[in-house]
Amino acid sequence: MKTPLSHASFYDRERETRTWAERLHDLNSRFLDTLLHAYRHSNAYKELYDAASVDVSRIQGLEDIEKLPLLRMTDLMDRQRRIFPFGGFETFPARDLHRIYVNPGLLFQPGGAFESQDTSWAHALCGAGFKAGDRIINTFAYSLWPFARTMEESARQIGATVIPAGSGNTLMQVKIMQRLEVNGFLGTPGFLTTLVQRAEAMGLDLRKDLFLETALVSAEMLPDSLRTRLQEKLDMTIRQAYGTVYLGCIGFECEALSGLHVPDALWMEIVDPATGRQVPAGSVGEIVATSFNRAYPMIRMATGDLSCLSPEPCPCGRTGPLLKKIIGRIDQAAKVGGVFIHPWQADEVMAHYREVFKYQIVITRRNHVDLMAVTVELKEDLRDTLSLQRTMEREIEELMGVRGSVQIVPRGTLPDRHKKIEDQRKWD
Numbered sequence: 001m002k003t004p005l006s007h008a009s010f011y012d013r014e015r016e017t018r019t020w021a022e023r024l025h026d027l028n029s030r031f032l033d034t035l036l037h038a039y040r041h042s043n044a045y046k047e048l049y050d051a052a053s054v055d056v057s058r059i060q061g062l063e064d065i066e067k068l069p070l071l072r073m074t075d076l077m078d079r080q081r082r083i084f085p086f087g088g089f090e091t092f093p094a095r096d097l098h099r100i101y102v103n104p105g106l107l108f109q110p111g112g113a114f115e116s117q118d119t120s121w122a123h124a125l126c127g128a129g130f131k132a133g134d135r136i137i138n139t140f141a142y143s144l145w146p147f148a149r150t151m152e153e154s155a156r157q158i159g160a161t162v163i164p165a166g167s168g169n170t171l172m173q174v175k176i177m178q179r180l181e182v183n184g185f186l187g188t189p190g191f192l193t194t195l196v197q198r199a200e201a202m203g204l205d206l207r208k209d210l211f212l213e214t215a216l217v218s219a220e221m222l223p224d225s226l227r228t229r230l231q232e233k234l235d236m237t238i239r240q241a242y243g244t245v246y247l248g249c250i251g252f253e254c255e256a257l258s259g260l261h262v263p264d265a266l267w268m269e270i271v272d273p274a275t276g277r278q279v280p281a282g283s284v285g286e287i288v289a290t291s292f293n294r295a296y297p298m299i300r301m302a303t304g305d306l307s308c309l310s311p312e313p314c315p316c317g318r319t320g321p322l323l324k325k326i327i328g329r330i331d332q333a334a335k336v337g338g339v340f341i342h343p344w345q346a347d348e349v350m351a352h353y354r355e356v357f358k359y360q361i362v363i364t365r366r367n368h369v370d371l372m373a374v375t376v377e378l379k380e381d382l383r384d385t386l387s388l389q390r391t392m393e394r395e396i397e398e399l400m401g402v403r404g405s406v407q408i409v410p411r412g413t414l415p416d417r418h419k420k421i422e423d424q425r426k427w428d
């Protein structure tokens with residue numbers, strides 16, 4: 001066992017470092033309460049469980065959770081299209097509603113009094129190193145979806161001050177960070193990179209003119225190389241967290257960087273996506289989580305993200321489950337010549353090239369041989385792209401274990417919203 005970090009910070013140290021038995025006892029009763037409440041008051045769960053012939057009265061606790069079917073985003077979407085506005089997953093009368101959030105895919109989510117009271121993102125903020133009195137710029141998008149507000153509320157819970165900046169106007173944001181001596185950042189790694197580039201273009205000295213100490217980034221993968229580069233430039237700590245707007249925070253990094261700590265506010269499983277059964281400890285599977293929000297419960301919600309549990313305890317002293325890292329998406333990972341390739345691997349390679357604006361991997365098949373092509377758009381035109389192309393190809397082969405041909409194309413060739421891995425193979 002490693003020595004505990006004496007200076008690790010917690011939102012609720014007692015709860016986060018309790019024994020497994022205490023945790024299980026607590027989460028078990030919250031799970032049963034949520035399940036019974038959902039079955040009695042939500043039409044969706046009643047229908048889904050009746051259709052799957054689940055006898056809810058026979059679910060004794062978390063040890064029986066695998067008997068419940070997985071809830072997929074497609075279930076949520078299908079039911080919302082038929083039953084206005086929340087697909088019957090809510091457990092309250094619609095007239096009591098204070099606010100409706102709109103998530104990507106035009107999926108509605110109840111807000112106001114029905115927002116979860118959970119503190120999972122506050123746990124993540126403390127884990128990342130934020131503290132009371134910090135002045136944090138929140139650059140998550142404020143319109144329509146709830147995430148930016150959730151982060152703001154979480155910052156309030158830890159006693160910090162938020163500047164609700166949203167994701168526009170980078171010039172203004174850099175000036176705000178400078179004038180208000182902002183020491184915390186919330187947003188995507190991509191947006192932090194953009195702000196840093198903007199500050200550099202304005203001629204600022206990143207360490208003297210900006211005051212950033214801590215960042216919590218989310219919603220995008222953070223390649224290690226990008227983290228290292230930004231941390232060094234700004235002389236700050238960058239930690240990442242992972243979650244969904246339906247489930248809250250599912251994992252966050254602490255100072256020790258041992259993986260992603262799963263907060264106590266939910267029950268997390270790693271399952272075989274095809275069967276919904278839990279995989280053996282340490283195996284890769286899909287992350288499935290159950291939240292305890294009684295108003296809008298999400299029971300066994302499948303995230304589509306792949307990960308595995310770390311067997312090692314973290315030196316910070318947190319005793320809950322620890323995810324190694326997010327390995328990829330069940331719907332975006334692809335096998336090329338028998339080798340799995342994941343978007344995060346490609347991100348790691350591309351993060352080595354500051355010139356890259358965006359890229360896409362296209363997989364095709366000719367004469368029963370898989371072919372991988374990488375289409376790359378650069379930030380600025382280069383006169384000689386051939387050597388860059390060759391270096392990238394060599395690195396792709398080394399780091400991804402698959403040969404890929406790189407093609408550099410003019411800006412605007414790739415569509416705005418594109419999949420990182422486009423699998424065009426036909427198998428029929």
Ligand SMILES: [Zn+2]
Pocket residue numbers: 254255256257258261314315316317318
């Ligand atoms: Zn830790």
